[in-house]
Amino acid sequence: MSNERLPVTLSVQPWFQDHSFTGTIVLPAVESLLLLVAQVAKAFPGADISVMEDMRFAKFLEIPPEATELDVLVEFSPDGDRVGAQLLTRKTCGKMSRIKEHSQVFFPLTKSEEHPPSRIDPTQPANPLLEIPVEQLYRELVPFGRQYQTLQDTLFLHEDSAWAVVKAPALPFIYTVQEQLGSPFPLDGAMHAASVLGQQKVDFTPLPVGIDQRIILRPTQPDGEYLTKVSAVVLSEKELVFDLLIFDGKGLVYEVVKGLRMRDTVISSKSKGRF
Template sequence: MNSTISLPWTIKISSYLYDHSLAGKAIYPAAEILVELAGVVRRNFPQAGIDNLTEAFFPRFLPVPANAQSLAVSVQMNAVENNGIAASLLTKVELKTGNISRVLEHGRVKFSSLSGNKVPVPPFSVPEKLPGECIAVPPEVIYRELVPFGKSYRNITGDLTVSRAGAVACLSGGGTGADDDLLGSPFPFDAVLHAACVWGQRFGGIVAFPVGFSGRTIYKKTKKGITYRGQVIPVQSGEKALVFDAWIFDLQGSVCEEIRGIRMQDVNKGKMKPPDWIRATTL
């Protein structure tokens, strides 16, 4: 495949997706965009590997209209190095001025096979231990005041322990109708982003949303109905953007996923502020 292939695609909207909302409007999750792209790649290139994801970017939200049954999108794909496939999820909007349309990109990523069977050793010894002064934030507080999503996306299930060194928590594999065959359940990955968001509110002073990552390697697919442990560590902290590495473990301590270079950004340009109680006294 030397040229770009563009295909129409229909995303089926399940009711649980409306729990992923911002200011009362449902937003299609980045984790689910990756699942949709993986499904299109697997359908059109059955031999392509999808367990190693690199250079992910989510340039703009994909809104989900009220009571929608489906979303009409298109997916562009082209071959990249290491026998990989690059895929982008796009929508077309009609502009109000004349018969002009504009193509919007909502997510893109490169898929390839995992090379070798070596599982990484995280840069810490025990996943549930954090150095430094810690606070514990209960999940009901997280989802009421910091990451106000609905029931289906409340998958930090125990107290989130947060220090300057990072954040750790128990994560749920979820229990709704999401696909957990292609990339594993999207819910633990999504919940790790919630942990990074809370860290950003405490030590970065911003409400940051995921805009991409440099790499995500899936060693063992997470499954719905199963409990996991997640840990994030800050790699870079700035006024407008934060970068994290993250790991998802099973309860025996084996690495299920490693996510590198998660980029979190204040996409609302300061319109959303962390509550005073979560902010560290010195940022």
């Protein structure tokens, strides 16, 4: 089976305007994953879309301020018992055109045998090293707009972990696959917590460049409130690596993320300061 490339129209949702960094609106990584999942579910009905592997966010997809739609390409690539999907754009200049890759993800073609724990102890450790009010966090460390300010109240930082409440805004699902996958906002908020934890060790704003594995056990819901735990695996100037959990107050696990990789990027500016 050879690679197949399809033209797709990406609808620019109003809340994407709040996902801007240093004045540039960019498609959130979690939204690019949703688009790819939706296309894979149509083309490969047997694929296990609840398990995502080897995600890569190669280049930001910038969104013009007045855009309502973007013409993109989705390319499927076979990989043994998996299928890969890439989000691409084509830039044409005269008679020349260039393809740019923005994100990539792989899915098992059959039901995965992965069975992470579905319940954990939700008790947060006592005596955090630092407590950061989210108003200050979103003003100084992760400067996104209102709809993407999903961390609630206070972010609690420990030596190698961060804990927070994360709430999905009451926004409608835009893909039918979200009945299985849930809202993208809790994971986005967990990434914010990881970025702030990383900023205690490095002098830049870490942004996501990849995820080794994401398993969705239960779909998060619009207007739902959850807990997230971020655990540092590697903290270095070259790359920061985290594991994430999203769960509820009873300890029911909704998402398990292994190997969230974050780096300094071209669009990232130096942070104003660390706590």
